[in-house]
Amino acid sequence: MTKIISIANQKGGVGKTTTTINLATSLSAIHKKVLIVDADPQGNASTGMGISYEERSPSLYELIVNRELDKKAIKETLVPNLSIIPSNTNLVAAEVELVNVEKREFVFKDVFDKSLNFDYILIDCPPALGFLTINSLVASSSVIIPLQSEFFALEGISSLMNTIQIIKESFNSKLSVEGILLTMVDKRNTLSALVEKDVRDHFGEIVYKTTIPRNVKISEAPSHGKPAIIYDVNCSGSMAYIGLAREIINKVNK
Numbered sequence: 574m575t576k577i578i579s580i581a582n583q584k585g586g587v588g589k590t591t592t593t594i595n596l597a598t599s600l601s602a603i604h605k606k607v608l609i610v611d612a613d614p615q616g617n618a619s620t621g622m623g624i625s626y627e628e629r630s631p632s633l634y635e636l637i638v639n640r641e642l643d644k645k646a647i648k649e650t651l652v653p654n655l656s657i658i659p660s661n662t663n664l665v666a667a668e669v670e671l672v673n674v675e676k677r678e679f680v681f682k683d684v685f686d687k688s689l690n691f692d693y694i695l696i697d698c699p700p701a702l703g704f705l706t707i708n709s710l711v712a713s714s715s716v717i718i719p720l721q722s723e724f725f726a727l728e729g730i731s732s733l734m735n736t737i738q739i740i741k742e743s744f745n746s747k748l749s750v751e752g753i754l755l756t757m758v759d760k761r762n763t764l765s766a767l768v769e770k771d772v773r774d775h776f777g778e779i780v781y782k783t784t785i786p787r788n789v790k791i792s793e794a795p796s797h798g799k800p801a802i803i804y805d806v807n808c809s810g811s812m813a814y815i816g817l818a819r820e821i822i823n824k825v826n827k
């Protein structure tokens with residue numbers, strides 16, 4: 574059984590791509606077969622996994638337009654067991670081109686349901702609640718919501734929760750919130766601690782015990798085209814993402 578997880582938050586720069594890449598790498602390190610789907614026209618997950626621009630075709634765009642998967646769109650990465658369907662800038666057009674197609678919310682679901690042989694598919698969503706994020710949520714069994722530990726963390730979260738609820742009611746009754754992940758946490762900063770308390774008081778159990786610290790190695794890794802976990806496995810950020818993978822696996826086994 575393939576578990577499909579969207580990493581989503583319409584707020585920009587909260588750690589969606591960083592979480593997708595490093596969680597995927599952690600899962601593949603424990604011998605899970607993992608696919609990243611880069612559903613963001615910015616292509617940050619593709620860059621962060623070291624996929625060159627020449628390699629980004631066919632991409633997710635062709636999958637959307639043809640409504641079927643060309644196996645050539647699945648690229649191997651430097652990490653064993655971890656593949657990626659890259660994005661390219663054509664993806665910007667997908668939203669507009671698909672305004673009038675039939676069942677436009679089900680494009681990802683219809684393709685991913687067909688014999689994709691992975692333990693996990695992690696979809697890196699763009700910072701918007703449009704066509705790409707909706708397609709991701711419709712195709713997923715759950716969603717991980719990264720929240721940046723700062724003053725405006727909770728802003729916009731109610732519209733994301735509303736969208737998730739609407740998708741549950743209309744298109745995908747199986748969709749659940751896998752967890753809320755606090756990112757860029759600075760334990761020495763009082764505001765960061767307050768935000769964490771606020772988020773835990775508000776959302777309770779669904780907030781992961783694991784939090785991701787602010788860590789410079791995490792922000793350096795993408796410029797080397799490597800997950801932080803490969804760039805420096807011992808840094809605090811890598812250790813936290815390995816802990817997150819463990820927490821997710823243990824939750825399933827409970």
Ligand SMILES: Nc1ncnc2c1ncn2[C@@H]1O[C@H](COP(=O)(O)OP(=O)(O)OP(=O)(O)O)[C@@H](O)[C@H]1O
Pocket residue numbers: 584585586587588589590591592613615617698699700756757758785786787788789791792793795810
């Ligand atoms: N734990 C961390 N410590 C330090 N820097 C981080 C951390 N997590 C993410 N960053 C940096 O913050 C920036 C935003 O992170 P990221 O790209 O993962 O967010 P995003 O939600 O995917 O953004 P977008 O909405 O643009 O897709 C990046 O430069 C990234 O390297």
Ligand SMILES: [Mg+2]
Pocket residue numbers: 589590591613617618697698699
């Ligand atoms: Mg991103």
